[in-house]
Amino acid sequence: MHLNAKKMAVSGLMLALTEACILAGSVLETNTLFLLAAASYFVGIVKREFGSRVAAAFYLAGVLLGFIVSPNKMYALTYAAMGLYILLIEIAWEWMGRTVTEETAGKYGKLFWAVKYAVFNVLYIPAVLLMQEFLFGRRLGALVLAAVLLAGQVGLFFYDYAYGYVQRELWGKLRGRFLD
Amino acid sequence: MSSKNPYYVLRISRDASDDEVKRAYRELSRKYHPDANVDNPLADLAEERFKEVQEAYDQIMKEREDGSGQGAYQYDGSYQNDSHGKDDPRMQSVYTYMNARQYREALNVLNSIPGRNAQWYYMSAVANANLGNNVMARDQAAQAVSMEPNNPQYRQFLSQLQWNGRRYQTTPYGGNFGSHNDSCGTGNICCDLWCADTLCECMGGDLCSCI
Structure with a gap:
């Protein structure tokens, strides 16, 4: 893979900010999820600007560094899951674009929602079902488990909303200053 | 990388299969190999052609390997209808x-x-x-x-x-995200509140206990 200097510099800066967010999540325990979400959004930003390959490499570097620098490895794992979700949905959008036509664009838009929830649940449901003792310290009852799964679906809605906002409004305003 | 079209060097069409590429490469390599042109007065030219054939083959194989993971935008490299x-x-x-x-x-x-x-x-x-x-x-x-x-x-x-x-121009959720003004802030009150709360917590305080 051949990267030019600007890509390397901007990606490096994003990686540093990613790790800063992961570390800050360890320090500010009340803001952990927000900061890890913010860290994961950088994967989407890199994908938008530099393509899938660079984004995949960025994600792997972020996960590796996260495991090295973060005092709480669970947070690095959470970041890994969130970043993977962002990477997969962005790649899914790109793949869908290869077969979309003017007539199918509307249907594809709705299909993308289904793809998002499918990708999320492929990561979330096995983690909740198989790692209950690890995540919650005990096995959960059926009702609590159902509530956790449902809360995840609601959480995804807000997470994705915030991601769209960051991409459109925040990065949309800032990208000219970094890339031009 | 040689500037010559690799398909032209191997004398095959762009649509040739991998087997056809390999066959063309083997035939031309055998023809222009230095060992096969020891007594040839044009041995230097044959060696040069041999290297071109090698480079062309490597380039085609590399392009085809990279093709599966190439950039977002693909195109059909055929000359049909034109x-x-x-x-x-x-x-x-x-x-x-x-x-x-x-x-x-x-x-x-x-x-x-x-x-x-x-x-x-x-x-x-x-x-x-x-x-x-x-x-x-x-x-x-x-x-x-x-x-x-x-x-x-x-x-x-x-x-x-x-x-x-x-992807990044329309919101699937409806509504606006506030005005595009130049004042401090993101234009979205939730985001501003979260940023302010995070900064307060960095300083040891807590703006909103619920976030």
């Missing part, structure tokens, strides 16, 4: 550069071609799209479609660009 492309060596070199993902060089060659038909606009759109010049790519793709409305490849590419352009 007499302009068949006779113009510059267009051939554009395709070679595009296959090698050297889009900047492809654009340079395109800009040197005076006649701009639908294929020109399409190739320029693909190169610009892969360089991140999405607005220009969309305009050029639209131009290609308007010049050749019945070309499904051009229409599909334009649809793909329009689809990708929608």
